[in-house]
Amino acid sequence: MRVMLPLVVAAGAAVFLLARCGEESGTGPAPGPVVRIQAPFVHLAPGDSVWLEAAAMDADHQMVDAEEIEWSSSDAGVVSVEDGGLVRAVGHGEATIRAEIEGGADEIAATVGPAVLVGAGDIASCGTDGDDATAELLDAIEGVVFTTGDNAYPNGTTMEFMRCYDPTWGRHKGRTRPTPGNHDYLTVEAAPYYEYFGEAAGEEGKGYYSYDLGGWHIVVLNSEIETGPDSEQLRWLRADLAAHPAPCILAYWHRPLFSSDDLRGNPKVKPFWEALYEAGAELVVNGHDHYYDRYAPQTPDGAVDLERGIRQIVVGTGGQPPHPSAFSPENREVHDGATIGVLKLTLHPDRYAWEFMPAAGGTFTDSGDAPCH
Numbered sequence: 001m002r003v004m005l006p007l008v009v010a011a012g013a014a015v016f017l018l019a020r021c022g023e024e025s026g027t028g029p030a031p032g033p034v035v036r037i038q039a040p041f042v043h044l045a046p047g048d049s050v051w052l053e054a055a056a057m058d059a060d061h062q063m064v065d066a067e068e069i070e071w072s073s074s075d076a077g078v079v080s081v082e083d084g085g086l087v088r089a090v091g092h093g094e095a096t097i098r099a100e101i102e103g104g105a106d107e108i109a110a111t112v113g114p115a116v117l118v119g120a121g122d123i124a125s126c127g128t129d130g131d132d133a134t135a136e137l138l139d140a141i142e143g144v145v146f147t148t149g150d151n152a153y154p155n156g157t158t159m160e161f162m163r164c165y166d167p168t169w170g171r172h173k174g175r176t177r178p179t180p181g182n183h184d185y186l187t188v189e190a191a192p193y194y195e196y197f198g199e200a201a202g203e204e205g206k207g208y209y210s211y212d213l214g215g216w217h218i219v220v221l222n223s224e225i226e227t228g229p230d231s232e233q234l235r236w237l238r239a240d241l242a243a244h245p246a247p248c249i250l251a252y253w254h255r256p257l258f259s260s261d262d263l264r265g266n267p268k269v270k271p272f273w274e275a276l277y278e279a280g281a282e283l284v285v286n287g288h289d290h291y292y293d294r295y296a297p298q299t300p301d302g303a304v305d306l307e308r309g310i311r312q313i314v315v316g317t318g319g320q321p322p323h324p325s326a327f328s329p330e331n332r333e334v335h336d337g338a339t340i341g342v343l344k345l346t347l348h349p350d351r352y353a354w355e356f357m358p359a360a361g362g363t364f365t366d367s368g369d370a371p372c373h
Contacts, residue, residue, distance in 0.1 A: 033057060033104065041109050043112075045113070071099055073095050074095045075094075078093040094111050094112075095112075097110050115144070117143060117144050120134060120343060121148030121150055121316045122150045122319070123319045124160070124164040124165035124169060124318075126163055130359070131168040133359035134319050136360070137342050145172045145175050149253070149254030151193065152164050154183060156183050158192040180222060181255075182254065202220065207222035208221045214349070217246035218252075224254065248352065251272065251285075257270055286312065289314050290322050290337075291335065295311060295332050296311070336366070350371060
């Protein structure tokens with residue numbers, strides 16, 4: 001049996017915590033306590049750190065008091081471990097983290113490499129099984145999971161989150177950094193969305209926040225509330241970007257500025273683009289449109305700008321039935337309207353790589369890389 005415990009997040013690194021339970025105890029003398037590290041693995045980007053926890057358990061799988069746990073790493077050039085379980089990523093590679101008490105020890109694997117951000121939007125419905133297929137992709141990919149809105153169809157109700165989203169993408173709730181979409185807001189003020197994701201969704205009613213991941217600054221915005229030049233959200237965005245002058249910046253939200261369904265796009269999010277363009281952002285990821293689109297780097301006005309432009313990728317492919325686009329907008333480089341899947345972003349300190357990964361049975365793929373500005 002596996003029991004999910006709270007998420008640990010430090011310096012942009014997300015780690016699942018699980019308590020591992022063994023066979024039922026038999027008769028005879030009770031063995032001494034054993035130690036269990038409450039995480040199945042650790043994946044960090046260089047420079048990141050995370051606190052791990054370990055617990056001593058008796059034969060009935062109950063936590064018991066024990067002497068101080070000793071921590072160690074098989075390769076301090078990859079990860080170092082301080083007293084108390086603070087793990088620091090030092091260099092690329094693989095190592096083993098060990099927690100030990102008298103009479104027992106536990107080990108987990110640790111890897112250090114580029115940060116990974118993986119996800120999609122327009123995800124779960126109890127009437128379709130597309131989200132089952134895309135969740136299976138997530139099962140095999142380490143990293144932080146993002147959503148670009150419309151998480152639970154059709155109305156973002158509590159029942160839809162629990163019965164439709166939770167059994168599939170909800171398996172990765174502990175490492176998910178979401179954003180809401182218009183379907184989530186079909187229930188008043190998207191209350192079930194904020195209740196389901198809790199603190200990970202940002203402040204209730206606002207839904208915008210930021211975090212750092214592998215040297216990148218990640219900004220999560222809400223296209224379903226006020227977005228104008230005088231809005232609280234835009235003032236927050238400009239202040240956040242000024243406070244985090246990272247060399248590489250990525251943002252995601254629901255509605256794309258440039259759309260293959262409507263050549264007018266979604267002008268309400270243009271103020272987001274203007275602030276991000278001024279800050280030198282690299283990449284914007286959206287959902288809303290049920291297909292995959294990738295654009296050349298552009299200005300907020302839609303002019304190609306290979307030097308400072310922002311690349312937009314639309315990945316409304318998380319599980320809802322896809323459809324081909326109605327138009328072929330300028331500067332669109334790639335389009336697919338027949339495949340569900342997820343977008344995997346590998347974030348290096350000075351560049352990024354993208355890869356669209358189709359669900360089982362799909363054949364469309366798209367991949368590439370680009371430097372940061």
